[in-house]
Amino acid sequence: MLALRLVGAYLRAQPLRVALAVLGIALGVATVVAIFTLDANTVAARLEARAGDEVRADLQATLSATAGQPDPEARGALAALPGVARVGTAGFTQAEALPTGGAGPRAALELIGIAGAVEAFGAFDLVAGESWGESWSAPALSVPPLLVGEELARERGWTIGTLVELAAPPVSRDPLRRCEDGRWVEEQQASAAPQAPPAPVAFEVTGLLRPFRLGARAAGRIALAPLDQAARVRGVAALDRVLWIQRAAGVDVAELRAAVRAALPDAAVDSAVTAAIGEEPDERAFRNGVRVAGVLALVLGLFVIFHALSIALLQRMRTIAILIALGLTRGAIARLFLLEATLIAGVGAALGALLGLLLAKGLLVSGLTTLGVVEGGVQLFVIPWRQVLTLALLGFALALAGAAHPLWRSRSWSPDLILRTRDLPAGRGVFERVDLFFAAVLLICIPLVYFFTIEVIGRDAERVLVVFLGGLAAFALILAALHLAPWLLGALIRAALWPWKRILPLETELVGRSMAGLFGRVVVGIGGLALVAAALVALRGMTDSLRGEVRAFADTALRAKLFVSLVPHDEQDAQSIAAYRDRPLEGAWLRTWCAAQPEIVGYEIASLRLDAPFPIRALPPEQARWGLLAEREDLRARFADARTPAMLISRRLAAFEPELLRRGTVALPARTRSGAIEVQVLGVCDDYGIFQTERSFGVIAPEFFRLFQCMDPEQISAFTLKLRSGAEAGAVAQRLERELGERFGVRWKTGEEKLAFELADIDRDFFLFDVILALVAILAGLGLLHSLWIAALERMREIAIFKAVGFTPGQVRVLFGLEALTTGALGGIFGVLLGVPLLWLVIRGLRALSGLDLPFALPWLWMAIAALLGALLGLGAGLLPAWRASRLEPAPQLRGE
Template identity: 30%
Template structure:
């Protein structure tokens, strides 16, 4: 029996190619994910351990870490305490911060770390140049600097990110800016925490002081020669009140602790994101496997009957079928795992995780990463082959003696299945709808899953019915259309599992497309509401005027509907007694600096989308945050000390500005304050994201490099939001593409196996005068039909489910439901089904067209 199974398998190896490919792709995905996340994790481990291992003792000081701007003294005090401890030679605060940097006319965000003076604490190797010794020198991380095209001798400008006041609306002076020279590059390994692309700047303490970067998260200690480590640890613990927030550990302990903290976290989070896509790919591959074995067993039914005639038991037939499936599953899963490892090696290299595409040593190949994909592949193959094997087992011995039946009567969908399909679908849809209406995700999500199961149970009826409907359309294409539509639904189960595989992939993609379109729509509505002005240009340095000519250039851009220049003046103001924080005295809180801007109400109406009507003569508009924190309310009359004297204004809240006050231009002029062009506002012609306009705005900002300007407003918000969503969508679609590719392989598979079955028929058609081209066309149409049915149903279900999900989610977070169907993208997805179908038919059609009319007819 075993020998027979193996012989059969060898004989049919060609027919298993597509199923094998499906498993390889699915298993490969899982393996690549596990190896990749493992690699990330080991890289992270190295990264978090290295800085700690350089120090003898590390003080992990959460108290200092959370100390706020004004509590600098507290930090210094604690640092002094550590330094004064007996046995401590050196104590260096470990600063790990961020800064804005610019070089070669571009602006970047960089990591800003302290460069210790002590060689022992420099846990990296100098790769090029020398270490910085002056306050105007820095060293950079080598890899990122290379990709940013920076080398020793280059100058960069550093500035702390703008300090955001905890009290909204109060402006602060811009942090100091320093121009520094790159003295050298250090190799810090690959830093996945920042995607490996962000430059890390190591700056001497002097420079950090100048930049105002004084916070630290830990203190690295080097002990004096001969000091007793445990005694020092005890002394430090006592002095610093070690407990929940302050830990004192040796470097090794701290490294172990940091690794433990990270261990599993990165990999687990990434796996949680990526592995579901692997599961989807394998699930879809399951459909291809079911089809392959169903067809294979049907073709062998005579052989099985013969075996039964000569004494094989049902169990033996079944075992033989399952053994065959497991063997196929094992071989292809192993190939898939190897494939996955190769893929992750290729992916890890450009990300800087490994040194070369064949640097397998640095890959995080865990035993789990090698066994789990194989197990998953085996499991899927086994489960998918259960039903076909059960059917093979049912062949009656008598079948061997009868002539091969012409056409297997199409099996009808079972009653139990139909009933459960209806129950699941209706109940699931009900819950989904209920969840949508009540805004309950806990109701909508299980409802959606239940409905999916229902629809999947329906597919053997649903898909042939839809295919027949489409088939009527194809009849108009002549005999090839008639033949193709008939062939496509000949075996409803086969057709349905072929299209279902595609339906799942497309359904998920459409679900995401619709979901993101709705999210974008909702976000745009929110942005419109909160940012009534499309474009706001201001000098990057607060209080500076907008450079000359920017307004004209903005007005000249295609896509700008109207512009207005706002004059502005700064003024200082004391907090009213009533709004003082509890226990604070006037001396503690310096007067706040505000900016008042003026614009003519008519102009404002041109450049804002709403809120302009509130601006009248004698009114000062302010963001509600200021009103709240200063204890004012709308309608109050307040004296604002703008200019020489001061004027009284009626207050009203507005979304037009984020800080300061907005007056009419004549009111501002009447104060006699010295003004300059403070901001330029514009309204765009389009109220949605327009890449070209955003690009124009960005280049406008770049052109004005001498006096850097900031471009803000709704246009930028929409652009940012759309870009983030589109990037996410692109990544997720890419991940789902594996499932779709497997589904298309499945179409080719079904077609290829059917072509083998229909060898005689193809030959007959050729004998009757069907040209090779027409035969190929018939198969292409059949494939297109299967693809279009799967895609259209997937799109339909995706949109419906997205509707439920979006409604539930928006309700849940308390936003007005905003549902958008991305028609263009949807049509694009559906249109893609046609070339995909044609592509899937290429190989089967070639094979079918090869059939010699005579040869096929004469063989009995």
């Protein structure tokens, strides 16, 4: 009861201190909670957006009926890959249901053969009946099972147990066509002799499908059968199929994708499916970067609580001494402080969790996510309770740990000394080592806590660890250097104070003396601000580097280009759409028109494209009058040889998939009999191929599309014009609009506009970091404020003496202001020194993760701003302690009250 009364009385008497302590821990917890909630909602929102039509797989490999190994060998090959947890196959074809009892019309339906763990991928959902699990092996004379769409079952009057006969359509609605020499050839015509249609296959309806994912295809006229039985219906060995792959925990999507490509060279492998959201290397880097920033905020929040609890103890030294004198045990005093710490930490952590959720909601509504900016905001809001509670508890526990050190230190106090001299024990300050203790927690516990309690996404843990621990090591190095070499700190403090020496000689000297005498506190104050300044340098240096890279890319890929899309005049009007489709732009017209324009060097055809295994667009070789092909006639000749196609790939693709260059060839899907075509990789350049924002792409001659895809290179709906340097892109576009405006809607964008968009996109994406950085800066400021406050408390007697001998309040403010400013300035400078190697580590990691050739350049402007920010933060943090110290009544201090 006594403890409660004492704690209650103190908390009521010191509302500002309590509020600042609660705010510190709350802001720290709020930042991490906000980040993790934001991340969870970012992924959830993307999942929801795709939930209607995507299967929950990490990767999917698409194989044509004639390409690659048939199932189950292909599935087995994938299942044998390390890191693959589960594989399922779905083969797609058309079929007809024969009338029950031999009379009535046939019913067209889409028949999907499934094998493996398709159901486990959430590919379908049953409203009645049951499926056959992962494998169906046909016992002799048994009837294979069939899952049918609810709609189809209702139309046909089928129920569970109905026997159904499926057959291939007598005249294929989608005849099996093959592209031969640029012409479609139907499979039947290509056969030596027409084959008899396969016999109908009987199935027993064992389940009804909800109209969801596979069950929603073909407007519910859908049936799922064992894969081999579905192929039997069509009388073929294999169908066009998709293999869905789920990876084991912690396996890197990009690495697995490369392994799948190697195992199934004929397949188009794609990771743009639901479960892999946010798991691309650059996305992971972004998300992990946000998390690291969140941990930084938590660290600084703890910095605040450590100091706040130290202040609480310091302010009550006399009370404690009296209580000890009256017979209270040190254990009872420890319980008293733990009770107070529990109250502050508990309220702070709870408030922090609430604030964090509100902050996350606010950020989501305004469109800020951990995967960049989403136009229109994210309305979804789910609370990841497990993470929120873990983080709140973590903040709470560490805040309690913060209470332990001042208590331990207080054991060395002599109540006799405190009561007799009415002064603090002499020496370097009672709480000198609280900062060392804090630094130890920072360096040892936080990385452990981070990596053991919080899941690091993907296998980038090593790279994130390198950056995170590298930063911490640099930070520790600076702290250790300053601690082990106080003369160094003294020299730095003197240097930082030097500009003031002439105008404020006494104050400068006193501040220098005070700071050098309390170097532990000063070092950690400097350290806190250095972290913020370093984060600013690293972040801004990184965005500068990204911008530099985008500019370098733009110089080759975007400059002097005009990107044109032709669209229907009215995209809502069926007539307009039909007119557009029936009369596309002719290649001949574009060639003639471009030849007549003096500003135009050549063009690329963006509407001739292939999306797998990566985006590939068409570049007419004769039009490539710039870039690599213009410089290397041998390459151009090889590029133009349509029979043995060759392609160029972008620098980013080459970085992501070094295998392409090592092998020198890549198998591209083709609509030919073989289903794939080997294409030579001629070289790497960014001169051609960009149209939208995707930077991993290839370019190939239009003849490839004609010969192997049966696409007409003479029908164009999107193209890129390469202009002469200095040409007015807008004028060319307007001329084009005048020529084509009657037939099409002409949308165009200049390379410079695209560049501006990309640069703005970087700023938008990294705005989240700015928000976190602002929170972190507030926390660092609060930490320093508390630290200076302790200094003020420890030096109250000294200030009273100064006042007694004639110091004005203004001079007292100058003392504290100068100390805060000096701490801030040194923090800023050390932050810059720390930020540069951190930036190097970040860029090195990002180069590996993103495949971008990121330049490393010192961000001089941001280094200057960071140093200034440190000084300003320091000064801002010093205002309150300085004001309070200047208002100190000297008489009570001198009387020893």
